[in-house]
Amino acid sequence: MPDPSFEHLRSACATPIVPHAPDWPREVSLEALEAILCDYEHLDKTPIGRTKSRPEMECLLHEPPPEDGRDFSHILGEFQSKVVGNSFRPSHPRFWAFIASAPTFASILAEFLAANANLFAGVWKEAAGAAEVELVVLDWFRHFLSLPTGTLGLLTGGGSEATLTALTVARESLSFDGRSRCVLYVSEHRHWSVDRGAKIIGLRPDQIRSLPCDADYRMRVDGLEHAITADLARGLLPWLVLANAGTTNTGSVDPLADIAAVCARHRLWLHVDAAYGWPMVLLEEGKRLFAGVEQADSITLDPHKWFAQPFEAGCLLVRRGELLAKTFTMRPEYMQDVIPREDEINFCDQGIALTRRFRALKIWMSVKLLGVGWYRRLIAHNCALARYAEALVRTAGCFEVTSAAKLSIVCFRYVPRDCAIGDAELDTLQQAIAAELLASGLAFVSTTRLHGQTTLRFCFVNWRTTAADVDEVVAAIASIGDRMTCIV
Numbered sequence: 064m065p066d067p068s069f070e071h072l073r074s075a076c077a078t079p080i081v082p083h084a085p086d087w088p089r090e091v092s093l094e095a096l097e098a099i100l101c102d103y104e105h106l107d108k109t110p111i112g113r114t115k116s117r118p119e120m121e122c123l124l125h126e127p128p129p130e131d132g133r134d135f136s137h138i139l140g141e142f143q144s145k146v147v148g149n150s151f152r153p154s155h156p157r158f159w160a161f162i163a164s165a166p167t168f169a170s171i172l173a174e175f176l177a178a179n180a181n182l183f184a185g186v187w188k189e190a191a192g193a194a195e196v197e198l199v200v201l202d203w204f205r206h207f208l209s210l211p212t213g214t215l216g217l218l219t220g221g222g223s224e225a226t227l228t229a230l231t232v233a234r235e236s237l238s239f240d241g242r243s244r245c246v247l248y249v250s251e252h253r254h255w256s257v258d259r260g261a262k263i264i265g266l267r268p269d270q271i272r273s274l275p276c277d278a279d280y281r282m283r284v285d286g287l288e289h290a291i292t293a294d295l296a297r298g299l300l301p302w303l304v305l306a307n308a309g310t311t312n313t314g315s316v317d318p319l320a321d322i323a324a325v326c327a328r329h330r331l332w333l334h335v336d337a338a339y340g341w342p343m344v345l346l347e348e349g350k351r352l353f354a355g356v357e358q359a360d361s362i363t364l365d366p367h368k369w370f371a372q373p374f375e376a377g378c379l380l381v382r383r384g385e386l387l388a389k390t391f392t393m394r395p396e397y398m399q400d401v402i403p404r405e406d407e408i409n410f411c412d413q414g415i416a417l418t419r420r421f422r423a424l425k426i427w428m429s430v431k432l433l434g435v436g437w438y439r440r441l442i443a444h445n446c447a448l449a450r451y452a453e454a455l456v457r458t459a460g461c462f463e464v465t466s467a468a469k470l471s472i473v474c475f476r477y478v479p480r481d482c483a484i485g486d487a488e489l490d491t492l493q494q495a496i497a498a499e500l501l502a503s504g505l506a507f508v509s510t511t512r513l514h515g516q517t518t519l520r521f522c523f524v525n526w527r528t529t530a531a532d533v534d535e536v537v538a539a540i541a542s543i544g545d546r547m548t549c550i551v
C-alpha cells in the first residue's frame with residue numbers, strides 16, 4: 064500500500080503548468096506578427112525615434128511585478144508606445160550614427176525560430192544541428208577572408224567579446240613572466256573595446272603602445288617598427304599588433320600586408336579588428352584594400368554591423384583554430400556525458416560562454432535565402448552612398464570634408480559661408496546641429512573628433528537608405544547650420 068504522502072505528492076505535480084489557454088499562442092502570434100510586419104514595412108515613413116529622461120521613463124514603466132498575468136494586447140501596446148516609442152531605431156534608413164544594423168527579415172524570423180527551438184549551442188551532443196550550422200557559417204566567413212583550412216572560431220555577442228577572446232587565446236602562448244613584459248601595439252584610431260579587452264586580461268597601461276596614424280587615419284608602419292625596436296632594446300617582449308580593417312571613426316583600413324610583414328619578421332601575433340569593415344572583402348575593390356588580412360592570426364568580424372543581422376552577432380576567427388580549445392577547454396564532472404569526439408566541436412570549449420544561443424541560424428538563413436549576391440549589392444550600395452554624400456557636401460559650399468569616403472563612412476564639418484567663427488564655437492556648432500537634427504526626428508547622425516576638431520559623421524550600413532535620404536539630410540544640416548550661425 065503506497066504511502067499517502069506519496070499519492071499526495073504525485074497528484075500535486077501530475078499536470079503541466081501550462082502558462083496559457085491552448086489557443087492563446089496562435090491568437091497572440093498573429094497579433095504580434097501583424098505588429099512586426101507593420102513596423103518592418105513602414106519604418107522608413109516613421110520618425111527616427113526619441114528619448115526621454117530617467118524620471119520620465121520611471122514614471123512610464125516602473126512598477127512591481129504583477130501577481131497575475133495581464134492581457135497581451137495591452138502589453139504589446141505598452142511595448143510599442145512606451146518601449147519602442149522612447150527609443151531610436153538603428154534599422155531606420157536615416158540612422159547613420161555610430162555603426163547601426165538593419166536586419167533582413169530572414170534574420171528576424173530566424174531569431175523567432177531559434178528562440179522557440181531553444182537549442183543549446185554550447186555542446187555538440189545536445190545540438191549537433193546547431194553546431195554544424197555554426198561551423199558552416201564560420202567556414203563561409205573563413206572563405207570570404209581567404210583564411211586557410213584549419214581556421215576555426217565562434218559566434219559571439221559582439222566584437223568586444225570577440226576581441227577579448229582573441230587576446231586571451233594569444234596570451235596563452237606567453238609564459239607568466241612573458242605576460243608581465245609583453246607589449247600590445249595598437250593604432251591611435253582603435254576601437255576602445257581593445258583597451259577594455261587588454262584591461263580584462265590584466266595588461267598594465269604601460270604595456271600598450273598607441274601608434275600614430277597617417278593623414279588617412281591608418282597606422283604608420285614606420286612607427287610600428289620603431290616602437291618594436293625600442294621595446295626590444297628595453298628588454299620587453301613585443302607580443303601582438305592589433306590592426307584595423309575599417310576604423311569606427313573614418314572606415315580607414317590599416318596597411319595590412321605591410322603590418323603582416325612586420326609581424327612575421329618579429330614573430331608577433333597579428334589580430335585584425337574588422338568588426339565593421341569585413342564584408343568589404345565581398346567586392347573586388349575590398350579584396351585589394353584588405354590584402355594581407357588573410358595573414359592574420361585572428362580576426363574580429365561583426366555580422367550585426369554591415370551584414371544586416373539583429374544584435375547580437377559577433378564573430379572571431381583564429382587561424383590556428385586548435386588554439387581556441389587549448390585555451391578554453393574545461394572538463395568538469397557534471398559535463399562528462401557531453402565530451403565531444405575528436406571530430407566534433409563543443410563551442411563552449413571555443414570561448415567564454417557555456418550556455419549559448421543559436422546565433423548562427425539568423426546568418427545561415429539570411430545567406431541561404433538572399434544569396435551572397437545580395438550582400439555584394441548591399442556593400443556596393445552603402446559605399447556608393449558615402450561617395451555620393453561626399454560629393455554633395457563638397458558642392459554645397461558650407462561644408463569642409465574632414466575624412467573622404469572610406470568604405471561606407473564620410474566625415475565633414477558645417478562651416479558657415481559668410482561669418483568667421485572660432486574653433487571652439489565651430490566644434491560646439493557641429494554637436495548642436497546633430498542634436499537639432501535628431502530632435503527633428505529626421506535623422507540620427509553622430510559626431511566624433513578628428514585632428515582635434517569635432518566633425519559630423521555619416522555611416523551607411525542600411526539596405527533601406529537611398530540617395531534621396533542623403534539629399535534630405537544634407538539639406539537639413541545646411542539649413543540648421545545657417546540658422547544657428549545667426550545665434551552662435
Ligand SMILES: Cc1ncc(COP(=O)(O)O)c(C=O)c1O
Binds near residue numbers: 223310311336365377
Ligand atoms: C571597429 C570596431 N571594433 C569593435 C567594436 C565593438 O563591437 P561590439 O559593439 O559588437 O562589441 C566596434 C563597435 O562599433 C567597432 O566599430
